[in-house]
Amino acid sequence: MLRLLTLSALxxxxxxxxxxxxAVTAWTDLNLRAGPGPVYPIVAVIPxxxxxxxxxxxxxxxxxxxxxxxxxxxxxxxxxTVVENNAPVAxxxxxxxxxxxxxTYDGDTAGNATAGGAIGAVAGALIAxxxxxxxxxxxxxASGAASTPETTVTTYVRDNPVDPIYLEGEVVTGASLPETxxxxxxxxxxxxxxxxxxxxVLVENGQRRIIYIVR
Numbered sequence: 001m002l003r004l005l006t007l008s009a010l011x012x013x014x015x016x017x018x019x020x021x022x023a024v025t026a027w028t029d030l031n032l033r034a035g036p037g038p039v040y041p042i043v044a045v046i047p048x049x050x051x052x053x054x055x056x057x058x059x060x061x062x063x064x065x066x067x068x069x070x071x072x073x074x075x076x077x078x079x080x081t082v083v084e085n086n087a088p089v090a091x092x093x094x095x096x097x098x099x100x101x102x103x104t105y106d107g108d109t110a111g112n113a114t115a116g117g118a119i120g121a122v123a124g125a126l127i128a129x130x131x132x133x134x135x136x137x138x139x140x141x142a143s144g145a146a147s148t149p150e151t152t153v154t155t156y157v158r159d160n161p162v163d164p165i166y167l168e169g170e171v172v173t174g175a176s177l178p179e180t181x182x183x184x185x186x187x188x189x190x191x192x193x194x195x196x197x198x199x200x201v202l203v204e205n206g207q208r209r210i211i212y213i214v215r
Contacts, residue, residue: 056103
């Protein structure tokens, strides 16, 4: 029995050591949220290519508990990556291979800490992410695809809020909005916008890919 316990302890220690040694970074500017889901408030933004410490990931949802700049929260595991053979690899789909700890969330599971209280159901999902083919193509496209829009554009978007919509996944530059999301035009510009997962986002008129997040 002592031998079995010792072996189990060694295996757990080895997995923890592997997780501690793995260099995990955000592949694009990534929200750090108070809980594991799009309805939870954003407590910080992890800059692209910035290292984080991963405490573990949920078993059934693509969210991981991370610490960034001394603050612990939750970030989408589909946008946390390690470099293998000079290419970024998302950690959540590969969590078994990377020996990531499986963790749980014991906080407010309704996400009602979001400003305004209850928000209703999540309506659909964002399209895109660094899983599969998107890892190669979207990293370059989404990490710096859009220049900063004019101040008049961002001011208009902030001054004219619309009903928020919550979608599965995380809001990042390069993700696409489903057809169910209604876009509002910014007058006399080439932009349209919506409020997604707690933040305003801009798209080019006639397109549905997020090119800028108004923070």
